Amino acid sequence: MSIGQDFEIELDFTRVQHSAERVRTMLLELRKRFDLSPFEFCKKVRIAPTEIPRSHPQITLNTWVRDDLSLLSTYLHEQLHWYETWFSHARKAQWGEILNRLRQR
Numbered sequence: 001m002s003i004g005q006d007f008e009i010e011l012d013f014t015r016v017q018h019s020a021e022r023v024r025t026m027l028l029e030l031r032k033r034f035d036l037s038p039f040e041f042c043k044k045v046r047i048a049p050t051e052i053p054r055s056h057p058q059i060t061l062n063t064w065v066r067d068d069l070s071l072l073s074t075y076l077h078e079q080l081h082w083y084e085t086w087f088s089h090a091r092k093a094q095w096g097e098i099l100n101r102l103r104q105r
Helices: 014-033 068-091 092-105
Strands: 045-049 059-061
Touching: 014 045, 014 068, 045 068, 059 068
Parallel strands: 045 059
Antiparallel strands: none
């Protein structure tokens, strides 16, 4: 099968762009409504519509959230991974105690 010069493929990211912008707006509004600064350890957020949320190397959020509470809980969850990383290096002895207690459960 030969593909002629009249064949065209168009990539349309309008919907995913809109979804990503919606999540960005939601997060900015949450940061205005609540003082999240005590819980923000990473200052870079990436919104990737089809990816699983993760914390490193920067916070990555997706567009699957449908409400503020879902976004807030996901965002804070990923931020706390950054705190855990900092704490485990800054307070090694205390971190060891925490891990030992968790293992004893």
